[in-house]
Amino acid sequence: MSTNFDRRRINGPEDSFSPVLVDDDEDETKWRPGKPRQSRQPQDIRPIFLQPGLISQANGSAYIETERTKIACAVYGPRQSKNVGYIERGRLNVQVKFAPFSCHKRRAPIRDAEDRSIAVLIHQSLVSSVRLELFPKSTIDVFLTIIENDGIDSCVATGTVAASTALADAGIEMLGLVTSCAATLMGEEIWLDPNHDEATAGASTLVLACMPALNVVTSVWQNGTISPKQGLECMKACQERCETIHSIVAQSLVSNFTPE
Amino acid sequence: MVTFTSFPNPKDSFSYAPPKFSTEDKNDMDIDVYEDDDDGEDFDSGTKLTCPGEPITSSHAYMRGHGTFIDQETVISSVAGTIERVNKLVSVRAIRTRYNAEVGDLIVGRITEVQPRRWKVDANSRQDAVLMLSSINLPGGVQRRKLESDELQIRQFFEEGDLLVAEVQSFFADGTMSLHTRSLTYGKLRNGQLVCVPPILIRRLKSHFVSLPCNVDLILGLNGYIWVSKHINQNRRPGEEGLDAESVYSNQNEAIDAPTRMAISRVTNLIKVLASHFVPLSDVILLEAYEWAIENDVEVKDLTQTDVCEALILTVGTKG
Amino acid sequence: MSATVSLSKSEKSYIRTALGELSPIRADGRSLLDYRSIALETGVASLANGSARVNIGKTAGEESGSGTEVIAAVKLEVEGVLEGEGVDGGRLMCTVSCSPAAYPHLSSAALDDLSYDMTIILNQCLSHPSLHPKNLVIIPKRRSWLLTLDVIVLSDSGNVYDALFLAARSALCDTKVPKTRSVQYQPKSNALGEQDVEMSAEAPASIFSTKEVKSTADFELADYWDEGEPLDINQEWPVCVTLNLLSAKSLPTYFLDATSQEEAAIPLRLLLLFSFSPSGTRLQSMRLMGDGEIQLESMTQLLESGENHARKLFQALKNKLQEEDFRRNQKALARFDLR
Numbered sequence: 001m002s003t004n005f006d007r008r009r010i011n012g013p014e015d016s017f018s019p020v021l022v023d024d025d026e027d028e029t030k031w032r033p034g035k036p037r038q039s040r041q042p043q044d045i046r047p048i049f050l051q052p053g054l055i056s057q058a059n060g061s062a063y064i065e066t067e068r069t070k071i072a073c074a075v076y077g078p079r080q081s082k083n084v085g086y087i088e089r090g091r092l093n094v095q096v097k098f099a100p101f102s103c104h105k106r107r108a109p110i111r112d113a114e115d116r117s118i119a120v121l122i123h124q125s126l127v128s129s130v131r132l133e134l135f136p137k138s139t140i141d142v143f144l145t146i147i148e149n150d151g152i153d154s155c156v157a158t159g160t161v162a163a164s165t166a167l168a169d170a171g172i173e174m175l176g177l178v179t180s181c182a183a184t185l186m187g188e189e190i191w192l193d194p195n196h197d198e199a200t201a202g203a204s205t206l207v208l209a210c211m212p213a214l215n216v217v218t219s220v221w222q223n224g225t226i227s228p229k230q231g232l233e234c235m236k237a238c239q240e241r242c243e244t245i246h247s248i249v250a251q252s253l254v255s256n257f258t259p260e
Numbered sequence: 261m262v263t264f265t266s267f268p269n270p271k272d273s274f275s276y277a278p279p280k281f282s283t284e285d286k287n288d289m290d291i292d293v294y295e296d297d298d299d300g301e302d303f304d305s306g307t308k309l310t311c312p313g314e315p316i317t318s319s320h321a322y323m324r325g326h327g328t329f330i331d332q333e334t335v336i337s338s339v340a341g342t343i344e345r346v347n348k349l350v351s352v353r354a355i356r357t358r359y360n361a362e363v364g365d366l367i368v369g370r371i372t373e374v375q376p377r378r379w380k381v382d383a384n385s386r387q388d389a390v391l392m393l394s395s396i397n398l399p400g401g402v403q404r405r406k407l408e409s410d411e412l413q414i415r416q417f418f419e420e421g422d423l424l425v426a427e428v429q430s431f432f433a434d435g436t437m438s439l440h441t442r443s444l445t446y447g448k449l450r451n452g453q454l455v456c457v458p459p460i461l462i463r464r465l466k467s468h469f470v471s472l473p474c475n476v477d478l479i480l481g482l483n484g485y486i487w488v489s490k491h492i493n494q495n496r497r498p499g500e501e502g503l504d505a506e507s508v509y510s511n512q513n514e515a516i517d518a519p520t521r522m523a524i525s526r527v528t529n530l531i532k533v534l535a536s537h538f539v540p541l542s543d544v545i546l547l548e549a550y551e552w553a554i555e556n557d558v559e560v561k562d563l564t565q566t567d568v569c570e571a572l573i574l575t576v577g578t579k580g
Numbered sequence: 581m582s583a584t585v586s587l588s589k590s591e592k593s594y595i596r597t598a599l600g601e602l603s604p605i606r607a608d609g610r611s612l613l614d615y616r617s618i619a620l621e622t623g624v625a626s627l628a629n630g631s632a633r634v635n636i637g638k639t640a641g642e643e644s645g646s647g648t649e650v651i652a653a654v655k656l657e658v659e660g661v662l663e664g665e666g667v668d669g670g671r672l673m674c675t676v677s678c679s680p681a682a683y684p685h686l687s688s689a690a691l692d693d694l695s696y697d698m699t700i701i702l703n704q705c706l707s708h709p710s711l712h713p714k715n716l717v718i719i720p721k722r723r724s725w726l727l728t729l730d731v732i733v734l735s736d737s738g739n740v741y742d743a744l745f746l747a748a749r750s751a752l753c754d755t756k757v758p759k760t761r762s763v764q765y766q767p768k769s770n771a772l773g774e775q776d777v778e779m780s781a782e783a784p785a786s787i788f789s790t791k792e793v794k795s796t797a798d799f800e801l802a803d804y805w806d807e808g809e810p811l812d813i814n815q816e817w818p819v820c821v822t823l824n825l826l827s828a829k830s831l832p833t834y835f836l837d838a839t840s841q842e843e844a845a846i847p848l849r850l851l852l853l854f855s856f857s858p859s860g861t862r863l864q865s866m867r868l869m870g871d872g873e874i875q876l877e878s879m880t881q882l883l884e885s886g887e888n889h890a891r892k893l894f895q896a897l898k899n900k901l902q903e904e905d906f907r908r909n910q911k912a913l914a915r916f917d918l919r
Contacts, residue, residue, distance in 0.1 A: 086374060086420060116693065117700040128873045203710060206866075216873035222866035225710035225855070228883045231863050239876055262615045262893050264900040267635070370586065422588040450590040453607055453841075511589040513597065518605060521598055525609040536646075560609025565617070 033201035037191060045181065045193035045241055050161070050252045052169040060170020064162040068150035068195065073162040075170040077140035090135030094123040094142045096159065102149040118156055119144075125160045125180055125209035125219040131173040140172060151196035153182040153205045156221070160209050165249050169256070176211035178218060179245040181238040183208075185226050190234050192241055206231065208238035212246040310337040316350055325351025359385045359459035359483035361437045365428045366468045368449070368481030369439070371418050379418050381426070384459060384483040387436050391418070391426060395440035397447065399508060417509050423449040425479050425487065445469065449479070451513050452489025455528050457535035459484035463542055470543040472550060474523040480541065488527050490516045522560060526553060529563040530572075537573045549576045585840045592845040599826055599835060599846070606842070612835035613889070616647070620746070620897075622754045622904045628653035629808075630755030634747040636739055636837065649734040652747035654755045658718065659726045670716020670724040674703040676744060678733045702731065702744060705818065705853055705865040706752075713811040718760050718799050725757065727811075738839040741851055745820035746897065752817050753901055756808030760799045818855040818864040819897060821890045823882060825850060825874060834882065836889060848872030850882060854890040861887060 005011060031038045040046070046066040055061035058074035078090055096119040098107050122144070130140065142163050149155055160180035167174060184194040184202030191198060199205050204224030210217045217239070222231060310316065315334045324330055327339045328350060337343070341354040361367070361383070369381035372388055380388040396417060418424065425446050426439035441447050462482050470478040471491060479487040516524075530549045534541060552575050553563065562568055587595075598605050604612050616637035625631035631654065637647035661668050676698040678691055686694065705711075706729065716725040729751060731744055823834040825848045838846065847870035855862045863883070868874070874882075 086415075088419075113696055113700070116696055120697060120700075124869065127871050210876070211873070214873075215875060217868070217876050217879070218873045220850075220866055220868045220879075222863065223704050224708050225862045225864055228854075228861065228863050228887060231866065232880055232883065235876060235879060261613065262896045263617050264896055265617045265619045267619045267621050267633070370588070372586075419589070421586045423591065448590075449588075451594065453591060453594060511593070513590050513593050516594075516597075518601065518603055521605045522609070525605060525607060529608055561611075561614060564608070 031197060033186075033197075037198075042186075042189050042191045043237065043241070045245070046195075048161075048245065048248055050165060050249060052165050052253055052256045058166075058170075060166045060168070060172070062162045062165035062169060064158050064165070066154070066158055066193070068148055069154045069158050070147040071155065071159050071162045072145045072147060073159070073166040074143045075140065075163075075166040075172070076143070077170070078135040078138035078172065079141075081137055081139045084139075086137060088133070088136050090130075090132040090137075091139045092123060092127050092130055092132060092142065093139055094119045094126070094144070094163070096122065096144045096146065098146045098149060102146050114152075118152065118159065121156050121207070121219065121221055122159050122163055125178050126163055126167070128216075128218050129164070129174050129176055129178045129211055130167065131175060134173055140167075142166065149196075151182075151194060151199045153184075153199055153207050154193065154195060156180070156207050157182040157193070157209075160219075161245060161249060165253065168249075168253055176213040177246055177249055178209055178211055179242040179249060180207060180209035180219070181241045181245065182206065183234045183238050185224070185230060185234065190230070190237050192237060204231075204234075206234045206238065208235050208242070210239055210242050212239075212243040308343040309341070310343055310352060311340045312338050316343060316352075321348070322350045323348050325349045327352030327354060354460075356458055356460065359383065361385060361389075361428050361431075361483070363428055363430060365464075365482045366425065366479075367428065367439070367483045368423065368425050368454070368479055368485035368487050369483070370485075371420055371422045371424070374414060374418070374420060377414070379414075381424070381439060383437065383439075384456075384485060385437065387434075389426075389428075389437035389439050390432070391424075391439045391441070393417075395429065395438070395442060397442060397444075397508065418448065422511075423454060423487065425449060425481065448509055448511075449487050449489065450511070451492070451516060452477075452487055452524060453528060455486045455488060455531045455535075457484050457486060457531065457541065458538075461535055461538065461540050462486075463540055465542060470546065472523075472527065472543075472547060474527075474550065475520050476523045476527050478527070478543070478546065480543075486531060486541075488524050488531070490514065490520050490524070526550070526560045526563065529560060533563055533569050533572060534576070537569070539573065539576070545576060552576060585844050587841060587844050591841070595842055595845040596826075599842075600833075604833075604835075606835070607839065610837075612833070615837040615893075618746070619647075620750060620900055620904070622750055622901065623908050624651060625653040628751075629656045629757070630654040630751045630753070632747045632750030632754060634743050634750065636743050637737055637839070646737065647735065648737050648740050648743045650731060650740070650743040650747045651734065652729060652731040652744075652751035654751050655728050655730070656755070656757060657726045657728065659724055661721055661724055668717070668721050668724060669712065670727065672707045672712070672727045672729065674706050674729040674731070674748070675699050676702055676731045676733065678736075682733050682736045698731075698733070698740070698744060701741070701851070701865075701867065702729075702748060705745075706748060708864070710862075711813055711817065711855075711864070713757075713813045715757055715809060715812045719762055723799060727755070736840065738841075738843050739822060739837045741822050742820050742837065745818065745853065746893075749817040749819060749897065750901060752811060755811055757811060758801050758808045760801060762799045816855050816857045816894070818853040819890050819894045820851060820853045821886050821893060823850045823852065823886055824848070825872065825882075834885070848874070850874075850886070852883070852886040852890065854887055854894070856891060856894050861891075 049065040050062065052062045054063045054072065055074045058076055060075040061073060063072045081087065081091060096115045097111065098115060100107050100109055144159050144163060146155055157180040160178055164178040168177060181192060182194060183190055183192050183206045184199050185204045186198065186202045191202070194202060194205065202224070204222065204226035206222040208217060209219040220235065314337050316328065316337055317335050319330045319333050319335050322335055324335045327337060327341060328335050329338050335350055337352045339352055339354040341352050344351050344353055367383050369383040369389060371379050372382045373380035377393045379391045381391050383389045393414065424441060426441045427446065429438045429440040431437060459482065462480050462484060464482065465480070468480045470480060472478065475491045477489050477491045481487070527546070527550065530546065530553060531541065534545065534549060539545065549572060552572060558568055595607065619635040619638055620632065622632045624633045631652060633651045635647045635649040676695055678695045678698070680691060683691055683694065716727060718724055729748055731747060733740060821836065823836065824838045824842065824846050826833040826835065826846060849869050851867045851869060852863070853865040855864050
């Protein structure tokens with residue numbers, strides 16, 4: 001970076017940078033904003049693979065995969081709360097961790113800020129479904145590991161479904177199964193279950209978590225600019241889709257307990 | 261309805277005073293530090309203010325009390341407050357301080373912890389006070405013996421977060437207060453809301469249970485916690501026989517009608533206004549303030565507006 | 581998650597019953613839809629490019645320490661796009677820090693968690709690309725402004741999110757971006773002189789182009805640093821309304837501006853952020869917080885009512901900001917006259 005400016009010569013640029021390695025822009029098959037949705041309809045969600053009971057040492061567990069989002073969830077509890085005073089209701093403790101290889105850029109294994117924001121949203125979705133008043137002085141720990149991450153909203157929605165399945169697998173008393181669906185507003189259309197590119201390109205993203213069995217909504221999280229009417233439509237679409245996801249979850253739980 | 265106001269202009273409330281040197285200060289004080297007068301009349305302790313480190317008088321003539329210390333034969337103040345003199349005893353009472361308890365004080369406290377056979381109570385003081393299981397009225401009669409089952413079901417009596425009114429029974433060696441609720445007028449608090457004021461504003465009165473004519477009861481805890489609630493008739497309190505747990509330690513509020521709730525809110529706002537203007541509280545002042553509010557037909561929520569506050573303080577503060 | 585004050589069961593039941601009656605009465609006599617008085621002042625931090633201080637519920641006659649008090653300040657820093665972390669077009673970063681004085685009962689880890697939660701809500705809403713100001717560019721693809729919005733919570737007696745967004749909005753509206761002018765060194769024409777060249781509107785086509793050398797290499801501040809232009813965004817910055825939800829049945833009642841005791845008794849709330857501009861009303865962010873659930877059918881009514889309240893708040897805030905502008909100009913003129 002020395003500024004040996006030589007007046008007798010034509011000098012190159014003062015600063016130098018390594019060349020930027022950019023993806024091959026000429027791939028026509030890759031999706032771009034403005035193009036219609038690839039490989040599915042706007043109202044379709046990606047196919048879900050849900051397997052409860054994968055981690056045997058945990059009280060309950062679940063593994064969920066939807067195309068490129070893969071999350072493993074383990075539930076420990078209810079167990080004695082340590083170092084906390086008397087609490088009448090139990091505590092639900094949700095912890096999320098990204099695997100270092102889960103995103104395009106490597107994430108450091110330390111627990112950072114983004115982990116907590118996802119944990120808080122999943123906690124909000126689950127806390128009113130678990131019958132915590134039956135477990136005074138106890139804690140239920142829900143540990144989520146994100147193995148592959150295809151958009152934060154997708155992580156939150158899929159993580160909620162995995163956590164609820166794991167809680168059911170652990171035999172913890174709940175008022176109902178919580179399912180969750182994400183949506184993005186692309187122009188005037190509502191696209192359900194967006195992946196990372198679609199969510200970034202959309203004007204607004206919305207994640208809704210509900211208990212379809214009781215017809216109540218436990219968590220709503222919306223970001224970006226949207227008109228209130230479109231917001232309501234998004235929420236309705238998400239809730240309808242949550243009912244479909246609910247039947248998938250119920251089926252996987254039942255088939256897991258049925259001996260082969 | 262939204263109203264935006266402004267912050268008070270700091271330049272109005274005080275002006276930047278040039279620093280004074282200590283030599284000039286001596287003229288303000290009536291006492292000369294090395295004057296050795298046995299008269300006792302050499303300073304009047306009317307409303308003399310002092311700050312930490314200021315010498316008050318010689319230690320040969322006077323004994324030091326709370327809020328002072330002795331250094332090189334002078335009594336020096338250690339807090340910012342008013343000097344009080346009783347014969348040969350000089351003490352300084354701080355203007356704003358945590359509550360300092362005396363035996364026999366009535367306080368309103370909140371349970372912070374439940375421990376085996378005792379509770380820890382937050383009384384706005386240096387340490388949490390202690391309420392022993394043996395110091396409360398057990399249901400089934402005032403003289404009932406303590407059973408083991410009481411220890412196991414200790415949360416049926418008081419839980420974390422509960423409010424209670426109690427009296428200071430004694431002090432432990434480390435200065436912790438020990439409370440008791442061995443009277444039918446003490447115990448768990450219901451049917452109302454709590455207001456917090458600086459403890460110094462509560463004067464020691466004959467009775468801290470005040471009954472206002474608007475069907476509102478007040479309990480003026482000496483630690484600055486005031487409980488405003490619906491009026492309970494004396495004869496409706498549970499009697500000595502058959503003191504059942506259901507009523508004494510229950511968390512159920514009674515049915516309270518709308519005018520009483522409105523009155524409770526009004527009294528709460530009045531207390532907050534008086535406290536923010538540093539008016540000492542007593543039943544007389546509160547009664548006057550309440551009558552003033554009713555006469556002038558002030559809306560409950562408007563009591564916290566600046567102009568209403570000023571008018572109230574002018575009327576009430578001068579009389580009190 | 582949030583720091584709630586501890587209340588006894590009978591106190592909570594007292595508050596809930598009072599709110600659920602036919603003619604509801606709150607602890608300080610307000611109606612369900614009344615806000616406490618909000619004190620607002622802009623330009624409190626003279627070293628910042630824009631700042632504001634908000635206090636909700638300050639009791640008259642007492643020094644500050646009561647009420648929910650929040651200070652927000654905007655600082656603009658220059659960032660390099662290629663070598664630094666900058667993004668072409670500038671970027672916004674919001675942080676909230678909670679002073680331990682506001683939450684004396686929390687441990688430092690819990691306080692960090694709480695600060696972090698508030699930061700994430702503020703940041704996700706205000707840094708969204710739809711609200712991105714257009715005039716944060718200094719030299720395209722080389723230098724841009726990094727706008728950091730720092731908010732401090734000094735005391736909390738309920739309704740802290742409304743206060744955070746009010747302060748953030750006021751500070752952002754008060755921000756003036758210094759005008760910059762690009763400068764280029766041209767050795768050919770004038771041996772050792774500097775020549776100011778007006779920025780050409782088009783950026784060079786590719787980063788490998790050697791024309792880069794001859795185009796703008798640096799910039800200077802055009803005028804005195806505290807004159808400048810306000811942030812240029814398509815819509816207005818949003819205002820936040822927190823609806824505290826009373827019952828989970830099909831017709832929920834709600835109330836606004838809860839005190840910390842009311843928040844402890846009624847944990848469920850809905851945060852709504854609306855932005856009002858001539859092009860229409862937009863919902864910028866929505867979040868359900870607290871233990872409890874609602875039915876989707878009630879969301880329509882909640883969104884509508886939230887919008888109405890947000891509109892009133894927005895209008896009142898706008899008037900107040902104009903008053904503040906006027907007052908500060910008067911003060912500046914008065915000081916100028918004194919000289």
